[in-house]
């Protein structure tokens with residue numbers, strides 16, 4: 081009963097429709113493919129600008145062109161901001177500069193690790209960052225030796241497949257704890 085009363089109070093608190101509040105709201109929008117990290121943790125939200133009294137323009141950069149999650153993210157971000165009181169909410173998508181896994185925040189990397197996904201290492205110098213249609217499986221070969229198991233921290237790991245549950249991830253196995261794990265590929 082008390083919990084209900086509290087959550088009702090929280091819901092009825094009127095927020096000022098500031099850019100800071102919009103960022104706060106966007107931090108609650110999770111990535112559909114990795115639902116432990118928000119679209120802000122991933123660096124997908126590039127900019128939030130006010131438009132008129134209650135409107136917003138949100139600039140998004142999808143992780144890669146044709147990522148099936150992109151449409152869901154746009155709908156979810158719009159609905160969540162609208163529910164928080166912003167209107168109208170306009171989304172702008174930009175591909176320049178192209179998204180890179182280097183934009184994943186330190187907090188996002190911690191969340192991935194705790195979820196059992198090895199976070200991406202830094203994108204290598206000279207690796208081409210033009211518009212990509214799919215993360216390239218090849219690239220994870222280059223960092224094969226440096227990957228630590230997100231569960232036990234052992235470096236004794238091997239890659240089983242260039243693709244995991246989504247094209248963004250590769251499937252690995254830890255020889256120390258015998259557990260398979262996914263790796264969010266740097267790209």
Ligand SMILES: [Zn+2]
Pocket residue numbers: 229230231232233234254255256257258259
């Ligand atoms: Zn392990």
